Structures are given as C-alpha cells and as structure tokens.
Amino acid sequence: MSLSCPYCQSRDTVLLQSPHYFPINPSSNTNSNPAMSPMALAALGVSISKSLNLPPIAGALVGVLIGGVWMLMTEDDAQRSTSPISIQHYYCNDCDRDFSPNIRNSSF
Incomplete structure (x- = not known):
C-alpha cells in the first residue's frame, strides 16, 4: 500500500529505504587527542x-610519520564503530519529491 503524496495528493509513490551510518558511541571519539597529532x-x-x-x-x-x-x-577505528540504520522515505513519481512516512496528509 502506498501513501498519497502530501504535496500533490498523488498515489503514485514508491517506498525507498536508504542506509544511514551513525556512530555507536559518539563520546569515544579517538581523533580528538591533540597530543597524538602529527x-x-x-x-x-x-x-x-x-x-x-x-x-x-x-x-x-x-x-610526523x-x-x-x-x-x-x-580513523579506521572510527569508521568501524558505526552502525547502519535504515531510513524509510517515500518518493512521488508525479511531483518528484520525497517525504517521510510520518508526514500526515493535510488538506491545504
């Protein structure tokens, strides 16, 4: 079942999922140690x-070396300490806009 577009009210929408990478523990950033800078x-x-x-x-x-x-x-450790989270959003084929499924359809 597709949602109607909140911008043009079309039902020609497609559900898309895109991975986003967020750090597991943002307080453990090892790059912030100025004593180990080159x-x-x-x-x-x-x-x-x-x-x-x-x-x-x-x-x-x-x-320096x-x-x-x-x-x-x-830097390699910081890149490994990220976890993928899938974000869902819809794309409207009529008006070429994407929107979150959490947007409520409202009449203007």
Whole structure:
C-alpha cells in the first residue's frame, strides 16, 4: 500500500529505504587527542633528537610519520564503530519529491 503524496495528493509513490551510518558511541571519539597529532609528535621528535645530538629534522620526520600512522589507525577505528540504520522515505513519481512516512496528509 502506498501513501498519497502530501504535496500533490498523488498515489503514485514508491517506498525507498536508504542506509544511514551513525556512530555507536559518539563520546569515544579517538581523533580528538591533540597530543597524538602529527604536529605535536613532530615537536616532541625535535626535542628528543636535540637531546640525543641528532639533526632536529630527523626527529621531526619521525614524529610526523608516527602521528600520521596514528591518525590513520584511529580513523579506521572510527569508521568501524558505526552502525547502519535504515531510513524509510517515500518518493512521488508525479511531483518528484520525497517525504517521510510520518508526514500526515493535510488538506491545504
């Protein structure tokens, strides 16, 4: 059974389902750790390389590399921590509009 379109009152509507991905636990965002950013780790690498009498650029490069790998790992974890939820909506073939099934048909 199709719903009538709330915009043009046509019965030529189609039920569509589209997956939406929402985070399972939004408070566990691991990307928000500024201490593990590539810039912070580059600065740490520079200070460590200076204390070891190594060129500071070497410490900066190692810090940026470690920070970049950390960002890639935490980004993959954030993408895996999403769950698909199917959202239903209708599409009207007459007026080319889509609408939620929760919209009540009202007379204008």
